Amino acid sequence: MKNESILVSTTSTLEGYRIIRYIGYIDATSNIGTSFIAEFSADASDLFGDKSYILNNKIIRIKEDAIRQLIRKCIKLGGNAIVGLQIDVDEISSKQRMSLMVSASATAVRVVKKTSKNEYWEMDGTTIKNLIEKSEVIKEIIHGINSHLEAGKINPEDEKNLKYVCEEISLSPGVTGFEDAFIECLMNYISLFSFRESQKFYLKESIQDAVTTANPEAISISFLKWMNICSKDKKKILTLRKNAHYLSLCSIIGKTVPLNTLLKCMENANEYMMTIAVYPLLLEFKEFYTNEDFKSIPEILDHLKSKYYSKTIEITEEFMKNDSRICVDGTLVLKEKLIESNNQETISLKTYKEKLKVIRHLEKVYDFIKINV
Incomplete structure (x- = not known):
């Protein structure tokens, strides 16, 4: 079944899609109580008539509710598809009351659509x-x-x-x-x-x-x-x-x-x-x-290193106190000498420190992916 762009499948794979991330196990339960006496008479023939129709409708409703719960959980976890869906329906009876409970479990995943030059695709108009x-x-x-x-x-x-x-x-x-x-x-x-x-x-x-x-x-x-x-x-x-x-x-x-x-x-x-x-x-x-x-x-x-950047500058407390600035060509200028500089485009040392944090962060991410993928 499909809920708008969330794909739900009972199999472990999705035709036309590639799983790029397994997010994890998700489960949900839904139940509804009904009067055993009111809905199911001793007349066996009626079990296959109107009363059976009512029971089937109730089972369909609680199944759909359980699947909706799974979809909400999948979305909240960052998934865009559900695979390996399993549904169990249990009957719990007590005296003249009967309760139907549906248990649903699956795996939340993220998928991407496989592409090719001659790919055929279709999308539901509704x-x-x-x-x-x-x-x-x-x-x-x-x-x-x-x-x-x-x-x-x-x-x-x-x-x-x-x-x-x-x-x-x-x-x-x-x-x-x-x-x-x-x-x-x-x-x-x-x-x-x-x-x-x-x-x-x-x-x-x-x-x-x-x-x-x-x-x-x-x-x-x-x-x-x-x-x-x-x-x-x-x-x-x-x-x-x-x-x-x-x-x-x-x-x-x-x-x-x-x-x-x-x-x-x-x-x-x-x-x-x-x-x-x-x-x-x-x-x-x-x-x-x-x-x-x-x-x-x-x-x-x-791009980050193309301007307002230098490999050699060391930021000291003195520079910070003097409100020194970094020029577009990467040179350090003290505040009192800024007016004398030929290059008036500058950023503060506070901004420069943030920029360095970004550069170091991205370098670490890139190196890790390069080694491990």
């Missing part, structure tokens, strides 16, 4: 229709929330609606087209917390479930697009740097962002964009690395 309609509903709700957030205010109903949107996204993998509006809504919502530090960020888990379920490339592109616009406003972007909830969002997106998407963004990003958005994303360990990520790492490292 699925397309449902996903498009759900996307439109999500965008409409987000638009209503954003109209309040842009005015710098939010009410409990808006937060309730935002939580509902997150839940709909997390339970509907395959829905797309809402990413720009969703990221704008999240950023407007998070920005309010710089003025409401005492309020708990209770939507964090809901947002995390939604972001990790959505298409990682689409979410990443929308986030980087929004941050690129934001980076033109120095005051606004520096405020985000101190916002713990913004950094939490970066941590969530960083676990799924395709590194080739980040590389394309870096080509035109200014230093504010690099520091506030790109560096936090690159510092995260991804949930899983693809061969495309592996190929992108050397190019990202080359």
Whole structure:
């Protein structure tokens, strides 16, 4: 069976797909009680008539409920398919009552579609229709929330609606087209917390479930697009740097962002964009690395080392106290001599230290993958 883009199979493999990660065992139970006397008379012939039909319907319902539970667990764990599904139906009787219990177990996995030049594919039209309609509903709700957030205010109903949107996204993998509006809504919502530090960020888990379920490339592109616009406003972007909830969002997106998407963004990003958005994303360990990520790492490292970088500079406390800066050509300039320098493009030592952390992190990840894959 198929639940939108979550594949469910009783076999250990999926035709046309390659399993790239086994996430782990998942299970679920569902039960329903019914009156043995009311539904099953002593008349044996009736067992194969209406009463049997009622019983079959109940079994189908609790089977579907158990599978839905498995799908939710798979999505929450970062999977996009379920293999090895096993279902058992047990009858538990007590006096004149009977309870039916379904036990379902399977393995959550991540799969990628096998490709070839002459690949044949098909997609269910009903699925397309449902996903498009759900996307439109999500965008409409987000638009209503954003109209309040842009005015710098939010009410409990808006937060309730935002939580509902997150839940709909997390339970509907395959829905797309809402990413720009969703990221704008999240950023407007998070920005309010710089003025409401005492309020708990209770939507964090809901947002995390939604972001990790959505298409990682689409979410990443929308986030980087929004941050690129934001980076033109120095005051606004520096405020985000101190916002713990913004950094939490970066941590969530960083676990799924395709590194080739980040590389394309870096080509035109200014230093504010690099520091506030790109560096936090690159510092995260991804949930899983693809061969495309592996190929992108050397190019990202080359880009990071192409300016504002030197292999020989040692950052001392004295330099930090004097607010020394790094020039675009990699030379170190003391603050009092900065005006005399021919090169006025500089970054702070604090930013430079963050950049070094990113470089060392990526080098370690690359070396590990190179040795072990």
